Amino acid sequence: MQLSRDDLKRAFRTMFTIRAFDERVEKEFAAGNIPGFCHVYLGQEAAAVGVCFDLSDRDWIGSTHRGHGHCIAKGCEVRGMMLEIMGRADGLCGGKGGSMHIADMSKGMLGANAIVGGSPPIAVGAALSQKVLKTANVAVAFSGDGGSNQGTTFEALNMAVVLNAPAIFIFENNGYGEFTSADYAVGSPSIAERAKSFGMPAECVDGVDFFAVREAMGRALERGRAGFGPYALEIRCSRIRGHYCGDPQVYRSKAELAEAVRNDPLARFRARVSEAGLLQRQEFDAIETEVLGEIEAAVAAGLAAAPPDLAALTRDVYVRY
Amino acid sequence: MSRKSYRQAINEALRQEMERDARVIVMGIDVAGGQGGSGDIGSVGGCFGVTKGLYKRFPGRVIDTPISESAIMGAAAGAALSGLRPVAELMFVDFLGVCLDQIYNQAAKFRYMFGGKARTPLVIRATIGAGQRAGAQHSQTLHPWLTAVPGLKVAMPSTPYDAKGLLIQAIREDDPVIFLESKVLYDIEGEVPDEAYRLPFAEANVVRAGSDVTIVAFSAMVQQAQKAAEALANSGVSAEVIDPRTTSPIDSETILQSVEKTGRLVVVDESPPRCSLAADVAAIVAEEGFHMLKAPIRRVTCPHTPVPFAPNLEDAYIPSAQAIEAAVRSIIPATVSR
Numbered sequence: 001m002q003l004s005r006d007d008l009k010r011a012f013r014t015m016f017t018i019r020a021f022d023e024r025v026e027k028e029f030a031a032g033n034i035p036g037f038c039h040v041y042l043g044q045e046a047a048a049v050g051v052c053f054d055l056s057d058r059d060w061i062g063s064t065h066r067g068h069g070h071c072i073a074k075g076c077e078v079r080g081m082m083l084e085i086m087g088r089a090d091g092l093c094g095g096k097g098g099s100m101h102i103a104d105m106s107k108g109m110l111g112a113n114a115i116v117g118g119s120p121p122i123a124v125g126a127a128l129s130q131k132v133l134k135t136a137n138v139a140v141a142f143s144g145d146g147g148s149n150q151g152t153t154f155e156a157l158n159m160a161v162v163l164n165a166p167a168i169f170i171f172e173n174n175g176y177g178e179f180t181s182a183d184y185a186v187g188s189p190s191i192a193e194r195a196k197s198f199g200m201p202a203e204c205v206d207g208v209d210f211f212a213v214r215e216a217m218g219r220a221l222e223r224g225r226a227g228f229g230p231y232a233l234e235i236r237c238s239r240i241r242g243h244y245c246g247d248p249q250v251y252r253s254k255a256e257l258a259e260a261v262r263n264d265p266l267a268r269f270r271a272r273v274s275e276a277g278l279l280q281r282q283e284f285d286a287i288e289t290e291v292l293g294e295i296e297a298a299v300a301a302g303l304a305a306a307p308p309d310l311a312a313l314t315r316d317v318y319v320r321y
Numbered sequence: 322m323s324r325k326s327y328r329q330a331i332n333e334a335l336r337q338e339m340e341r342d343a344r345v346i347v348m349g350i351d352v353a354g355g356q357g358g359s360g361d362i363g364s365v366g367g368c369f370g371v372t373k374g375l376y377k378r379f380p381g382r383v384i385d386t387p388i389s390e391s392a393i394m395g396a397a398a399g400a401a402l403s404g405l406r407p408v409a410e411l412m413f414v415d416f417l418g419v420c421l422d423q424i425y426n427q428a429a430k431f432r433y434m435f436g437g438k439a440r441t442p443l444v445i446r447a448t449i450g451a452g453q454r455a456g457a458q459h460s461q462t463l464h465p466w467l468t469a470v471p472g473l474k475v476a477m478p479s480t481p482y483d484a485k486g487l488l489i490q491a492i493r494e495d496d497p498v499i500f501l502e503s504k505v506l507y508d509i510e511g512e513v514p515d516e517a518y519r520l521p522f523a524e525a526n527v528v529r530a531g532s533d534v535t536i537v538a539f540s541a542m543v544q545q546a547q548k549a550a551e552a553l554a555n556s557g558v559s560a561e562v563i564d565p566r567t568t569s570p571i572d573s574e575t576i577l578q579s580v581e582k583t584g585r586l587v588v589v590d591e592s593p594p595r596c597s598l599a600a601d602v603a604a605i606v607a608e609e610g611f612h613m614l615k616a617p618i619r620r621v622t623c624p625h626t627p628v629p630f631a632p633n634l635e636d637a638y639i640p641s642a643q644a645i646e647a648a649v650r651s652i653i654p655a656t657v658s659r
Contacts, residue, residue: 094436121395129403155392316437319495
């Protein structure tokens with residue numbers, strides 16, 4: 001599947017938006033401008049963008065607590081996201097969700113989910129909707145190496161096979177579930193093998209390589225859209241930051257962390273596309289400048305924006321009560 | 322209008338709603354029954370036969386699942402977010418423990434967490450209640466837990482007529498509804514209109530009018546309260562029996578109006594006493610109707626124990642008409658009764 005120059009620009013732009021957004025989130029968090037908990041997506045950009053690149057707004061995704069990258073890759077507006085993370089009235093969820101609960105139904109984004117293993121059953125349901133309503137859309141469940149160990153995930157994998165639902169399970173194996181290595185906590189040799197044992201095709205793919213992720217996702221999509229049921233991808237990537245903003249990462253050696261940082265999906269993408277002569281340095285630079293301006297504007301808007309009015313406290317618990 | 326059982330009334334509500342709206346699906350363990358086996362598919366219709374016949378009529382929309390309650394509830398929630406109106410079956414409410422996250426952290430919270438941008442039109446049907454010698458893990462009620470969760474609505478029909486009307490209403494709600502069916506009521510019969518009709522939530526049913534005491538009772542306890550009221554009437558005590566029908570939202574207005582008239586309140590709840598609906602209704606009346614009360618509020622509940630198996634113990638566990646009558650007599654002065 002050859003990508004056009006415009007496609008390549010869109011891929012880089014989306015990955016760089018995730019990078020710039022979360023680097024800025026770290027700064028604003030440290031400055032005290034973001035309440036609560038934040039889990040940044042840095043280092044995993046090629047996974048979210050590779051998976052979501054060929055999805056439409058009518059395809060669904062369910063995300064994780066580390067969901068900023070998934071939101072951006074699925075088309076959520078960064079301004080609305082930044083306002084949400086800052087707890088503002090005009091945030092994507094009116095300031096009532098926060099970093100771990102960003103959702104946008106109009107973009108097919110079923111929500112970041114602060115419960116590890118929360119999304120796979122929900123995505124199976126969204127996939128079941130597609131089957132019952134006879135569409136060719138799919139539903140994607142993101143979870144991590146941590147989420148791969150949850151019972152909800154096992155139930156969802158089996159149920160997707162039983163119902164032959166167009167669910168695509170993405171396991172971003174970033175090496176750590178909180179402060180514990182996947183080498184310790186994932187009992188099987190690979191998550192992909194585990195998924196395969198439930199009766200669906202599964203692949204293990206290099207998450208530093210946008211092109212590899214997108215191609216693997218293409219195989220999953222082709223199968224799902226044609227009505228042949230679920231698929232799983234284990235995407236091996238690196239979490240180049242701690243579990244949460246401010247995590248000192250004492251459980252990780254400096255050498256390992258340095259190696260993780262060297263495996264930069266954006267640098268890899270840039271080098272490969274440049275070497276192929278498809279995009280020029282000035283084009284990359286122009287995208288970066290533009291994106292940084294957008295993030296700057298989003299932060300400025302967020303800092304200036306009003307919090308929700310107090311009446312919002314009791315609003316929207318129900319459609320009608 | 323014809324006589325139908327509580328079970329038939331629920332089945333009819335499901336069938337009529339599925340006919341009316343192609344987005345309504347029924348999913349759960351054995352809701353059809355027989356999938357992949359060598360016999361007939363769809364003739365089981367669930368553990369209690371409530372969904373019998375639906376599969377043959379709506380084969381693509383009566384979906385048997387593996388025994389995976391988390392995935393059932395999560396998938397139903399996800400399907401509700403993405404365009405369907407699922408009715409998911411949790412065979413026994415006791416199994417809430419294996420799937421609670423998908424209900425209270427996911428389905429119940431979507432709308433609020435997402436700033437009002439999501440709708441989750443989901444009904445979860447579950448059976449409740451002791452009395453069938455089913456032991457501690459198949460006999461609980463648990464409606465207090467579910468009533469306590471903001472974002473969920475909870476309906477507890479006590480008659481075939483209420484079961485049909487409340488279920489149709491539940492399916493047309495755009496919020497997640499827990500619909501609790503009493504196992505001991507499945508075979509009771511009553512007049513049920515043939516056509517579809519809705520009973521609005523938060524509208525209590527004054528089952529019996531009276532002037533000396535208000536008895537509030539839920540689900541199967543309504544029958545016990547009626548028996549107690551009958552016995553009390555024989556000795557000149559006039560009891561008003563109120564069935565709130567839904568515990569979330571709850572019609573506190575009707576209860577308070579009744580207490581204003583009677584000045585006395587007994588709440589009957591088939592659940593352990595702490596944080597029960599009996600405690601909740603007592604708190605509402607103590608807070609908003611204290612000045613109306615002529616006597617202390619009495620709660621008639623189960624003891625603070627699991628549900629026992631031995632028939633004599635289980636019978637002693639469930640609030641009885643006699644216990645309700647005794648509670649009423651304990652707050653009625655001798656001058657009222659003859």
